[in-house]
Amino acid sequence: MKVVVTGGTGFIGANVVRLLLQRGDEVVCLTRSSSPGLCLEGLPVTLNKTPLTDAEGLRRVLDGADEVYHLAGVFDPSPQGPSLMADVHVKATEALGEAALAAGVPRLVVCSSSITVGFGDRASPGDEDTPIADLDEVYGKRGPLRAYHDTKAEAEALAVSFAGRGLGAVIVNPDYIIGPWDIKPTSGALIVTMAKGWLPVYPQGGKCFQSAQDCALGHLLAAARGRPGRRYLLGAHNLSYREFMGVVAEVLGTRPPLLPMPRRAGELLGLVGAVGSRYDAHRFAGLDRYVLRAMAQPRYRSGRRAEEELGVPVSPIRDAVKAAVDWFRGQGMIP
Numbered sequence: 001m002k003v004v005v006t007g008g009t010g011f012i013g014a015n016v017v018r019l020l021l022q023r024g025d026e027v028v029c030l031t032r033s034s035s036p037g038l039c040l041e042g043l044p045v046t047l048n049k050t051p052l053t054d055a056e057g058l059r060r061v062l063d064g065a066d067e068v069y070h071l072a073g074v075f076d077p078s079p080q081g082p083s084l085m086a087d088v089h090v091k092a093t094e095a096l097g098e099a100a101l102a103a104g105v106p107r108l109v110v111c112s113s114s115i116t117v118g119f120g121d122r123a124s125p126g127d128e129d130t131p132i133a134d135l136d137e138v139y140g141k142r143g144p145l146r147a148y149h150d151t152k153a154e155a156e157a158l159a160v161s162f163a164g165r166g167l168g169a170v171i172v173n174p175d176y177i178i179g180p181w182d183i184k185p186t187s188g189a190l191i192v193t194m195a196k197g198w199l200p201v202y203p204q205g206g207k208c209f210q211s212a213q214d215c216a217l218g219h220l221l222a223a224a225r226g227r228p229g230r231r232y233l234l235g236a237h238n239l240s241y242r243e244f245m246g247v248v249a250e251v252l253g254t255r256p257p258l259l260p261m262p263r264r265a266g267e268l269l270g271l272v273g274a275v276g277s278r279y280d281a282h283r284f285a286g287l288d289r290y291v292l293r294a295m296a297q298p299r300y301r302s303g304r305r306a307e308e309e310l311g312v313p314v315s316p317i318r319d320a321v322k323a324a325v326d327w328f329r330g331q332g333m334i335p
Contacts, residue, residue: 001023001024001066001067001236002025002026002064002066002260003020003028003061003066003067003068004027004028004029004030004065004067004068004069005017005028005071005238005334006030006052006069006070006071006072006092006096007069007072007073008040008045009029009031009033009036009040010039010071010073010183011181011183011185011186011187011188012071012111012177012212012215012216012301013039013069013071013072014039014040014181015154015180015185015213015215016071016216016219016276017039017040017043017045018216019217019219019220021043021044021045023220026046027043027044027047028047028048028061028065029045029046029048030048030049030052031047031048031049032049033049034180035129037325039183042072048061048191049267050100051097052087052088052092052096053087053091053092054095055094055095055102057096058095058096058099059098059099059102059103060101060329061097061099062102062103062105063103064103065100065105066106066107067105067106067107067108067109067223068105068107068108068109069109069110069111069219069223069278070093070096070110071322072088072092073111075144075148076142078146078161081147082151083227086154087091089152089155089252090150090154092157093110093154093180094101094158094160097099097158097159097162100162100167101165101166101167104169107169107170107223108159108162108167108169108170109169109170109171109172109219109222109226109259110159110169110170110171110222111174112152112156112231113148113152113161114173114175114176114233114234114301115139115145115148116132116149116152116199117130117132117173117233118130118131118132118299119132119299122238122300124207125156125208125238125301125302126299126301126302128173128230128231128232128233128305130301131281137231137271138294145291148225153191154310156171156231158289159171159229162231163228166227167208167228168226169228170222170226170227170229170230170232171229171231172234172235172306173210173232174208174218174234174235175207175233175234175235175236176207176208177210177211177212177215178191178209178320178321178323179211179212179213179323179324180323180324180326180327181212182212182327182328182331185328185333188324188328189322190235190245190248191248191324191328192328194245194254194335195254195328195335197333198255199245199258200238200259201261202226202260203241203295203296204240204241204261204295204296205241205296205299206239206240206243206244206299207241207300208235208237208299208301208303209236209238209244209319210234210236210237210320211236211317211319211320211323212320212323213315214234214236214312214314214315214320218232218234218306218310218312219309221306221310221312222310224310224313226308226310227309232303232305232306232312233301233302233303234306234312235302235303236303236307236312236314236315236317237271237302237303237314237317238300239317240298242256242257242260247317247321248325251321251325252270252325261296267292278281284293
């Protein structure tokens with residue numbers, strides 16, 4: 001099959017591209033650069049620089065394609081961030097959907113985020129139908145995290161509308177994904193930090209974790225089996241940060257953290273982040289008060305729909321951590 005992928009130079013995209021190649025597909029990667037970068041280097045893929053907002057150019061690229069995977073995404077805390085996130089998440093989804101309809105492509109998989117999915121405690125986790133009760137309280141009235149949520153939600157709404165027009169558009173919502181090719185790193189940043197020195201404290205919250213391999217497979221299964229207009233949470237293991245960091249420490253051969261981070265400390269860090277972001281938005285993005293609040297809360301979700309309807313497997317999270325650690329070590333990113 002001919003398959004077109006956006007975001008193939010990123011973490012999840014790199015894992016998806018490798019599964020497509022293993023399947024024997026002809027893969028075209030839409031990228032801003034003529035260089036494949038680390039994530040695609042040496043792979044038999046075709047690079048294409050057509051802008052993601054150029055619907056007519058995209059129609060030519062998509063001619064003869066069987067599947068399109070829109071994995072390009074960005075979280076940008078700078079003043080230009082909301083506009084950039086709108087371009088990549090909203091305008092690109094609209095252009096790709098129109099191009100797919102015009103070219104007669106049967107399937108479009110839109111990679112959103114768990115940020116649009118409600119959450120709960122471990123006994124009653126959120127799922128794809130769980131609303132977020134108060135967006136202002138959870139993500140703020142404005143700021144980068146709110147802009148990220150809103151643009152991802154708009155992309156999902158576009159996918160649903162395209163499904164109503166006859167395009168087989170499906171949405172996937174990855175949660176906390178762990179594995180190789182996390183080049184920035186993103187979710188693997190905690191692993192890299194723990195590898196560089198002992199962390200005595202752990203955040204008091206928790207998340208839904210999944211291996212990058214299972215997440216990538218979830219994208220392919222969504223294309224093959226997903227119901228148009230439906231979204232699928234990609235996550236498998238609801239773990240507290242203490243539990244997850246304990247697994248990381250075991251794989252690294254280091255001591256696990258011992259103490260919960262005091263909530264007051266989180267509030268003080270949020271103040272530091274608010275001040276620091278005025279001077280360097282990217283450097284202090286991790287100290288956004290809403291990001292810190294999320295890490296202090298149990299935000300658990302269920303991936304049952306993806307498991308039951310798509311057949312997404314549930315691999316041990318320790319295997320995912322080991323794969324990530326091995327990759328980071330191979331890249332010289334950790335000792």
